[in-house]
Structure formats: C-alpha cells, structure tokens
C-alpha cells in the first residue's frame with residue numbers, strides 16, 4: 001500500500017491500480033450514517049474517475065463490513081426529510097460507478113450493510129461474514145435495494161425468510177446461494193479481495209468497463225434486448241487500441257502491453 005489518506009470515518013488508499021475505500025467507524029460497527037455514506041460514495045467516485053485506477057475495492061473491518069444504516073440517526077426522521085435530504089440518492093450514485101467494484105466483506109453485513117455489499121459487482125467474504133436484512137425488527141423495511149437485489153440474488157424463498165423472519169446467512173450459505181463469489185479465512189479476506197481486484201485492474205480498461213455494463217444490464221433487459229446491447233458493446237471494443245494489442249500479442253505469442261485505451 002502507498003498513499004494513505006485519512007478521511008475520518010472513511011479511509012482511502014491506492015494499492016497499485018486498485019482504489020481501496022474502507023469504512024472506519026468501529027465504535028458503531030461501521031453503521032452507515034449520512035456522513036459515512038457521503039464520504040464513501042465520493043471516495044468511490046473519485047477512484048472511478050482516476051485513470052490510474054482499474055478496479056475499486058470496498059471494505060470494512062474484520063468485525064463488521066457495516067451493521068446497517070445508522071439507526072440512531074434515523075429514529076426521528078420524517079418522510080419529508082428522508083425524501084429531501086438526498087440520502088437515498090447516494091445509493092443511485094453507487095449504481096452508476098463504471099469500474100468494477102469488489103466487496104471485501106467480513107463480520108456483520110446487515111440491513112444497509114447487506115445492501116451495500118450487494119451493490120458490489122463481486123464479493124469476497126471472510127468465513128465470519130453474516131448477511132441479513134433485519135429492518136422489520138425495527139419497524140421498517142430494506143430501503144436501499146434489499147427487497148429487489150436480494151430476491152434476484154438468492155431467490156424469493158430465502159429473500160422472504162431473511163426479510164420477514166430475520167434469517168441470517170453465514171458465509172458458506174451465502175456462497176451456496178450465489179450471493180458471494182468466494183469464502184476465505186478471516187485473516188486473509190482483504191488480501192484475497194485485493195488480489196481479485198488487482199487481477200481485474202490489470203485487464204484492458206475499455207473491455208472491462210463495457211463487460212461490466214453488459215452484465216449489469218442483464219438484470220434489467222429481456223434476452224432479446226440484452227443480446228442486442230451486448231453486440232453493440234462487442235463491436236465497440238474493436239475501436240480500442242487494447243483490442244488490437246491483445247489480439248496481436250496473442251498471434252505473436254507474447255504478453256500484451258495494454259495502455260487502457
């Protein structure tokens with residue numbers, strides 16, 4: 001790691017071509033206050049714009065990825081404040097990140113923490129990771145995509161049980177249900193996620209960006225529309241220097257020298 005900057009509750013750190021954003025509010029198990037969310041989203045957007053960064057990595061601590069929205073901050077909120085504060089629009093900005101986002105998740109990923117994990121394109125989970133949507137216990141419902149993304153990820157039956165009956169998924173169950181990509185020892189979850197992010201960051205940037213866009217859209221489009229969209233992006237890759245270099249290097253039996261263009 002080089003270049004470390006402290007932004008109080010959110011730490012940013014560039015590791016090679018990976019932009020690392022770490023939630024750092026241990027006294028509240030990384031509860032996602034408005035201020036934490038604002039900093040976290042701004043940090044991810046900053047790396048999304050940074051030409052030297054090829055992949056984003058979001059993590060918390062070993063004990064908690066994030067234990068949800070900050071309940072103490074929300075307790076007295078009114079619907080009008082919630083609607084006008086811009087709080088929820090922060091989540092829309094996460095969806096617009098163009099570079100791949102890897103989640104390194106250990107410990108609690110509850111409520112908004114589970115929703116934040118599901119905003120990641122891939123998740124490396126420590127064996128201690130626990131995913132849950134306990135919002136109904138405190139009289140509300142998942143509000144940052146939990147009812148939609150969880151249902152798409154694990155299916156209706158398990159999503160209903162998690163949201164209505166408080167079922168939590170351990171890391172292995174989450175893996176079996178396709179919610180996470182891999183489960184690794186808690187001592188090495190961050191390094192494993194960083195290695196995955198670094199592997200993505202080493203790939204040609206244009207192809208990676210377009211591939212992410214195509215897979216993200218697969219959740220919204222009909223097969224017919226999705227295939228047409230994919231084909232247009234496929235054609236577009238042939239405008240990139242890295243496509244020419246990648247195929248030339250294959251033919252010449254050498255390692256490609258990608259430029260990210």
Ligand code: HXC
Pocket residue numbers: 027028029031032067068069070071072108110111112113134135138141142143144
């Ligand atoms: C505010 C929180 C918090 C949260 C934990 N803390 N979770 N503060 N909001 N979501 C604080 C506690 O108040 C406590 O501080 C400290 O973190 C340690 O937590 P403990 O409860 O003492 O730890 P433990 O007994 O180990 O229990 C861990 C836990 C529990 C199971 C994760 O903290 C818990 O149930 N947290 C709430 C989980 C939850 O309901 N999340 C969904 C929130 S609603 P103090 O100073 O009090 O000792 C949501 C909606 C999202 O996420 C909508 C979109 C934005």
